[in-house]
Amino acid sequence: MxxxxxxxxxxxxxxxxxxxxxxxxxxxxxxxxxxxxxxxxxxxxxxxxxxxxxxxxxxxxxxxxxxxxxxxxxxxxxxxxxxxxxxxxxxxxxxxxxxxxxxxxxxxxxxxxxxxxxxxxxxxxxxxxxxxxxxxxxxxxxxxxxxxxxxxxxxxxxxxxxxxxNPLQPAYRDDLVHAQATATPLRWQDSPEQIVEIGAPAWPAHAAFAYDNESPVHRVLVPAHALANRPVSNAEYRQFIAAGGYAEVGLWMSEGWALCQAEGWQHPLYWDDALEREFTLGGWRPLDPHAPVCHLSYFEADAYARWQGARLPTEFEWEAAAAGVAPHGHFADADHLHPRGAPAGDHALLQLFGDVWEWTSSAYGAYPGFRPFAGNLGEYNGKFMNGQWILRGGSCATPDAHVRASYRNFFAPSARWQFSGVRLARDPA
Incomplete structure (x- = not known):
């Protein structure tokens, strides 16, 4: 080419x-x-x-x-x-x-x-x-x-x-590094009830770029909760499959269950039926048990959270946790183009940025006082605020320095082809 x-x-x-x-x-x-x-x-x-x-x-x-x-x-x-x-x-x-x-x-x-x-x-x-x-x-x-x-x-x-x-299932590139890391044990990070500022100042009135759907800055009451210190791993999600998660109707939202049955979902997109390999941009590879599970729909992420007795975080809980955190992580510029296991760490939240987009339980809608971009570019975001769900944090396919704590990605709840994963949240006992 x-x-x-x-x-x-x-x-x-x-x-x-x-x-x-x-x-x-x-x-x-x-x-x-x-x-x-x-x-x-x-x-x-x-x-x-x-x-x-x-x-x-x-x-x-x-x-x-x-x-x-x-x-x-x-x-x-x-x-x-x-x-x-x-x-x-x-x-x-x-x-x-x-x-x-x-x-x-x-x-x-x-x-x-x-x-x-x-x-x-x-x-x-x-x-x-x-x-x-x-x-x-x-x-x-x-x-x-x-x-x-x-x-x-x-x-x-x-x-x-x-x-x-393609029946041949060729690799996009055969020179991608297959990087692996042992996942940090899953821990919980508690957060007290607090009022937090959400969003970004409107651009271009404010010099720092942000999309119109990130504005305006406003205050939100975030109840007490806990977030998992890292995204769910392949090994953890495989336990959900082995326990019959794809056959337990009580775990699924009605629309998700109907879609799961109609399309015959038994595992994440790109996994083989033996749950041993996954298709990557580098071709078929052994499933890395420590890497974040990816290519999940919102329905699968939500069902897994229910199975764990937990839930998906709200986008406000996620942004409050990410506020003040530099958006560094495993992005596309690393040229691996696939998620990696969480690095060694303590009780701090890991992998908030990069590796996998994290589904939230928040529907995509306008913030109070939302104003779309002026002129024709007002069509950029606002008219899609219907039937979509928010994801946060970026992925291994996201360009470095493209995301920030206030960045709101959105897809239909059925979408599986993005590098989308799940971080658990739970309420106080």
């Missing part, structure tokens, strides 16, 4: 030059993630919820063309017909190609998409180097970079599902 991208700009000497350097680095990372894929790999769409890698590369480029370059006088679209193909869900700026049919886009070719990226990158970097972007365009560019990092994670999770669906 041709991985040519625009050359990085010179060393940053101004805010615009620093933004140009950041832009070039993030854009190059997306192309590098797609580099192991053939053109055939890059157009596969294995289910409606996933997108082809080629579409991810094109859509993120469309975002910069539509929301940054189009703000410049005299901008001529690269290809006006592609506006329809690579729009995702911004209905306020025009119709979009149906999401379930993105895998039908054999044209434009992968080579044309990469050329599109290079053309757009050259124009954006030239504008940044000339300090020619208005503040609003710079804000939309910064949002676009965070948007691209979200799609970098989706590119990995989507191609993993596509390769697993």
């Amino acid at each position: 041709n991985t040519a991208v625009a050359s990085p700009p010179p060393a940053a000497t101004s805010p615009a030059a620093a933004l140009a350097a950041r832009y070039a680095g993030i854009r190059a990372r997306s192309v590098a993630l797609a580099a192991p894929l053939s053109a055939e790999d890059a157009m596969v769409q294995s289910m409606p919820d996933a997108s082809p890698s080629k579409w991810h590369l094109a859509h993120t480029t469309w975002f910069f063309e539509r929301f940054v370059l189009a703000s410049q006088p005299g901008h001529v679209p690269f290809n006006a017909e592609w506006h329809y193909l690579f729009n995702s869900y911004y209905q306020s700026i025009g119709p979009a190609h149906a999401r379930p049919q993105r895998g039908l886009l054999s044209r434009p070719s992968l080579e044309e998409v990469l050329h599109y990226r290079a053309r757009v990158d050259a124009q954006v970097i030239a504008l940044l180097q000339a300090d020619a972007l208005a503040p609003q365009a710079c804000h939309q560019l910064l949002l676009g970079l965070h948007h691209e990092q979200q799609h970098q994670e989706l590119l990995l999770t989507d191609i993993k599902h596509a390769l697993w669906c």
Whole structure:
């Protein structure tokens, strides 16, 4: 695959030059993630919820063309017909190609998409180097970079599902390090009842970036509770399976039980039926008993928690625990692309960031006083506040430095193809 991208700009000497350097680095990372894929790999769409890698590369480029370059006088679209193909869900700026049919886009070719990226990158970097972007365009560019990092994670999770669906089940890469660690014993961290501040100041009024769904900052009463010091491991989840957890209706929410029966769930996605191996981006590997269990739906996470006599944490309990904790962890930049066991530690909370997204019991909704981003970008988050559940903390496929304590990820409760796991919570006895 041709991985040519625009050359990085010179060393940053101004805010615009620093933004140009950041832009070039993030854009190059997306192309590098797609580099192991053939053109055939890059157009596969294995289910409606996933997108082809080629579409991810094109859509993120469309975002910069539509929301940054189009703000410049005299901008001529690269290809006006592609506006329809690579729009995702911004209905306020025009119709979009149906999401379930993105895998039908054999044209434009992968080579044309990469050329599109290079053309757009050259124009954006030239504008940044000339300090020619208005503040609003710079804000939309910064949002676009965070948007691209979200799609970098989706590119990995989507191609993993596509390769697993292939009868040959090939590896995305055969050079990924298989790192293992012995999990720290599970302990409980008690927290008293307290009033805490939740959320992030609204951006761009506040300099630090945050999505609109993280704002505004508000106070919440968090009752006394305890959190497990680490996520649930594969070995612990395997005990749930052995105890008949997938056959015990009393552990499951009604919708989850119906889905479990209809789809024949017997174990997490990507495990083999013998519960000895799992499919990874590095191909099939022995199941690491100490690594966090991942690729669970909300329903599976909730059923496991019930089986343990516990529950899922609320997103406020999770954020209160993560407040003041540096968001360091095992992210995509480590280039393992699979969760690892918790490092040795004491009673402190471990792996809050990285390894696996942690399901919470909180439905995805608006904070009091929520205001969506201005203009067309108001469609970014707010219109999805229905029938979704919150996950926190990032995963081994999340770009480093992309998440923070206030970051709210959200998926449908049936979703299993993300690196989603579970940390237990419980109430006082």
